[in-house]
Amino acid sequence: MAMAVDPALSVGQRIKLFRERAGKSRAVLAGLVGRSEGWLKAVENGRLLPPRLPMLVKIAEHLGVEDLSALTGDVSMPRALFSGAEHPALSVVRRAVDSAPLGLADGSVPSIDHVAAQVAVAWQARDSRGDHRTALGELLPALVSAASVAASHPDCPDRRRAEALYASALNLVQMFAAYQGDGNLVWRVAERSLATARASGDAVAVSQACWFLVEAFRKSGQWDSAQTLTEEALRLLGPVRGDSPSLAAAWADMAFHAAITYARAGESGEAWGWFDRAEEVARTLPSDFWHSPTSGSARVVPVHAVTVAVELRQVGTALRWADRLAPAELPARPRRARHLIEVARAYALRGEPDWVASLLTDAVEAAPDTARWNHEAHDLVRGLLDGPPSVRTAARDLATATGLAA
Incomplete structure (x- = not known):
């Protein structure tokens, strides 16, 4: 029988409730999901924003919670729903x-x-x-x-x-x-x-591999590990970043990683501090420079700014940065689609579903495979399905395009 939960409880309070019911200390649960005890305490006390979906799934697994709605308070979301279609x-x-x-x-x-x-x-x-x-x-x-x-x-x-x-x-x-x-x-x-x-x-190869491993750490909610590896890569690249555009781009890529990781942890000062350092180096790159694996270039400065601002819930800042870049300027279609999804997240935070639907439709057109396998896009589509009549048709089309209607 499912445990009754007070609907007024926040996500953090729900995590604490189920953790205590499972007989796990903060230190134990934090260790199981790859985070610090201090981070978990801040989440439970509401000093940090609720964990993102991949981390919620991990928490649910270790607490034996089969339906994420028990942690989120939202509509029923079975854990298996987020395993990803193969x-x-x-x-x-x-x-x-x-x-x-x-x-x-x-x-x-x-x-x-x-x-x-x-x-x-x-x-x-x-x-x-x-x-x-x-x-x-x-x-x-x-x-x-x-x-x-x-x-x-x-x-x-x-x-x-x-x-x-x-x-x-x-x-x-x-x-x-x-x-x-x-x-x-x-x-x-x-x-x-x-x-x-x-x-x-090869320093460029090492930095590229670090970039991808940091992506894996951050997507799984292991922010401490992500930041540790980022800082180590920055130390490696610091002395050589002036030797070539590729090395300068690699340093900027890792500094943008630091900014986004701090933003997801809710640390605004550190996030924008790292962003400023990354932007300074990225702006020195040749205007036609583009590193496909990491999208390293001067053109992605507004892209990263939007993500940092959205993670910090600074909607006005996110949309001002979004206005500085036409998505078509991004040569990689998957990167263009991800950027459109990030801008859609900003409009969702501002409560403008028509803009969300329009931007997600553009993202699907740019790269259908990106939208189909992107958790943020799925979350936004679910929100549209429960949205006003003006977006219902678009929401149904998007649900089909992203695989949610399957």
């Missing part, structure tokens, strides 16, 4: 990752130039196609296999380059696998990419 190609991509040589590879060594071309084609497909997960599902099995063999072959003519390419291929796997319910695969490729990049000694 792309048909996921099992094939996973098999390619798991089939990597454990020791030295045998047979003929793949051409490193050919592997580099495969990596470039995959990143280009990821940026240019709205169905980028389908595109990656077609390309990744052969790419991951070739890259892993090249990086571990005894006759490899340039092992460091091969390792950097393999790390980049694994980053592509993380992008493909994210939000599909196989968290083990995401963590496996994120950590393997960083280990491989470190072996290569």
